Amino acid sequence: MNRRKFVKKTTAAICTLPIASAVAFNPVNRKMQKMPEWLEALIKQNDIGVEAIRKFQIKETADPAYGGLMDSFDVVNPHTTSALIQAGANAISSPASRFFQSEELLRDMDLAALYLIKTQHADGTIDLLSTNFHSTPDTGFLVKRLVTAYTLIQKSETKGAGKMLANLKTFLIRGGNALSVGGVHTPNHRWVVCAALAKLNSLWPDPKYVARAEQWLGEHIDIDQDGQYNEKSTFIYSSLTDRLLITVANGFNKPELLDSVRKNLDMTMFYVHPNGEIVTDASGRQDKALIGTLENYYYPYRYLALKDQNGLYAAMCQMIEKTAGLKIGGFLDYYLADETLWKAMPAPKPLPVNYVKTFPNSGLVRIRRGNWDSTLIANNPSWFTFMKGNAVLQGVRLASSFFGKGQFQSEKLEEKGKTWELIQTLEGPYFQPYPKDFISKDGDWEKMPRLFRPVSEVQNLETKILISETENGMQIEIETTGTERVPLAVELIFRPGGTFKGLTQIENAKDSWLLKEGTGTYSLNGDSISFGPGIALHKNIALRGALPPVEAPTVFLTGFTPFKHTIRFS
Template identity: 75%
Template sequence: MPDWLLAMIVQNDLGIESLRSYQVRDSGNVAFGGLKDGYDILNPHSTAAIIQAGACGLSSPTSKFYRSTALLADMNAAALYLIKTQHEDGTIDLLSTNFHSTPDTGFIVKRLAMSYTLMEKSGTPGVEKVLPNLKTFLIRGGEALSRGGIHTPNHRWVVSAALTKLNELWPNPKYAARIEQWLGEHIDMDKDGQYNEKSTFIYSSLTDRLLITVAKGLKKPELLDYVRKNLNMTMFYVHPNGEVVTDASGRQDKAVIGTLENYYYPYRFLAIKDNSGEYAAMCRLIEKTAGPKTGAFIDYFLTDPSLWVDLTAEKPLPVSYVKTFPNSGLVRIRRNNWDSTLIANNPVWFTFMKGTAVLQGVRFASSFFGKGQFQSEKLTESGKTWTLTQKLDGPYYQPLPKEKIKADGDWEKMPKTDRQQSEVQILETTIQIKETSEGMEIEIMTKGTERVPAALELIFRPGGTLKGVSKIENTKDSWLLKNGTGSYSFGTDTISFGPGLALHKNVALRGALPAMEAPTVFITGFTPFKHVIRFQ
């Protein structure tokens, strides 16, 4: 085994020890064998985790749990608990949200089918008495996966990959038929190389792993072309510090701080299969920036020794580019150690990073009729300038025509759509963004209704140091840039920004989103608002 895999085994051993501490060990307890989560809730996912991690330990000669009969007994108790909590239809529950859930059954079945393979090959004494219990859970799960429904696009591939692993162990025509039925809907990939959910931290990488599983198990190499396209796109979603751009996600990972560990298996699999220097370089980058986190996928590597070989020579990754992803409404600009992301259809429409110094978002709002949070449906490019726009109206309403008035005077029965509008106020906002020789420049312009309070919000990542700004009294971490240039430093990296403007201190404008839990610098004024700010 290569050194990186041996390191994963050491880390997995620590995980096994932790998981065992959460297991119910009282044989007289109805929950015997089950595992609690951090909230003390017994659940199938935590319980399955001890089987997954345990199988990796039992089958690894360098593990302290190699062929451990004590651990095997704990895993058997966990398997029996899973059977006990499995519904008659073969499904399990995700207690935080989904019940009688086929997709969540698929997540568990796929990994436990891999565990079954590792356990079977481990040579652990007594394993032949445990495997039938695990098989019972898996076969019953297969029944659910063969007919159950889904919620989200990626769930189709979760179910398909789980059925693929079951079909490898116990071939069944109905498994293959159900997979073909889901694949018949085609893969949900746009021209940018992104899946429907645009979930760069969680679900894009998950879909890559699932499609590889199906491609291998059902001999459908054409599915790998989708994985390649997504991996090629992802190379342009990498911040200089090794994080992945998450701002355009349509799922729960939107704007989270995410690293690339979830992509390690897809990149390594195709780096070896395609002899790709670019994919090999991505593997090295992930090892450097998120190495320990790749251990979450140790079972993928233990069940496929072809991935243990050395990677090919690396080729340079893109580090200086302007790349547009129109289907995601996103533009990526990177110049070696700094980068910027422009985002449409999002209240956070600009980010800027210099190494470890991170401006994690810029927002603009006005107190225009309680609906002045700026958001643009489109991001248009003209030459070297990108433009975001928003047009708002604020009408008043005249008395209803007599024939529309309700006798009981019920306001809800007399909608505004039946009233004539008057004194209609208009506020148009245009934001233009362009690259400069040292960074980025934003120009904000409004026209229409005058004297509307407005505020530009610069949201920095917690942990750094602000200079050149003034604290706003009675706030936790809000600041004004009154004039000149401010700076934000984290470690040895610094972002400078300015010039400032502070014509008022109202930074909690009616209709604007609440302040984020982060150090935030405001630039304030009134409409017609026109201001240019530069980041470098």
């Protein structure tokens, strides 16, 4: 079996574990033993990961990358190498692991530490080979987890650990030098650096660590009134920031930082779909519209559920255990390093499942009624979603062929009574001859910009969308006025896997359908969404200026301006 196939098969095997093993979790209010069952389940999962990742370590002594680990592209790099040390530390320090106090695994981890030292730059930084070089923040990502690995290895009392720890310390101290002076790229990078410095300072106190963290913290935490961080990255960076701020609060004795974490966790309870997935539609980062559960939030919810005796946070943990299962194992080192997390949590309180919640700073409205929910989004070409159990309408888009710029997107989502309004106003001018005294002598069009040309025959197009709740679902009223006979198309984009009824398939188009009249239905695993009535006045679904089609089952409703049509979802 070649290596890539092995990676694929191993990953698939590990990913199936959360579903098969979710029963390994105790209810959150059950009295836990010294080593709770859910933690033992994570340790066993970690063992599988250790066994898999060790196969990618370079063991040929003549190889310049000796001791390092390859990623799935056959590139030896610090991050994959660091992963062996992290997972290995979890294993050799856990009596429930089959690698407990394994000297053989420790030797592999030592080789990995030596490779990290070798690949580390003179300034203490490492490279993220996919994009960042001499990167302070990427050094911080490694250091903050490797300090925890250091403490776990030390705690394990594995024979020969002293040599490995000395090598790892060399890498960490050099990294600390970089973290004390280096710069960042993104908002969360500041807190990555601070968390890494807090970790270093807990083992090797140094005034420069404290001073540098104070500089970054002096910029204040980037959380808004909604409870969202600047990047609005609900799947990746918001939960990361929560974990980082807990580390900084503990490491530098700044409990006030936990208020930002609480604010974000309170908001996140309203970003949960009925199936346990998290709303990602308003993210400003690479997780935008990504499908994912809330495993990344388990640690902050558990930490503060115990610290605050918060029953809502305990209920969120219970929900995450049920829907994400062993995927929380990505943070096993957090649970092993802090035994207070092993305690039984407070009794869970009912989570919000029936609400209308507006988040103005994010331009987002969340509506949930038990087993269905809807998300309304501003500043997004996909401005509406509707989910009912397994049946998911993952986006609605609207585009016209108006001068190649008719993809609908509204800057604001305005609440008007029980209705939300999205508006877009477009102009399509023609341009007159350039002012004679300023004509470029070489005839270069670019030197005679449109900005300074008189305009004429200006065309206008205004689209207003009204969204409201109905007795058993939602409805969208679309009205487009202005220039007449402009073709337009509404896209209803569904998650793959289900079946349609009441539609006509469009020829020579992959998984594209027309709803000509009446009501259509999309069904998946016993859940259904009904939508309509339909309208199909043309079959042009690739309008000039519209975004490319999404690779998903898509239903089109089409017409011409002036256009007024209401679509109901139930």
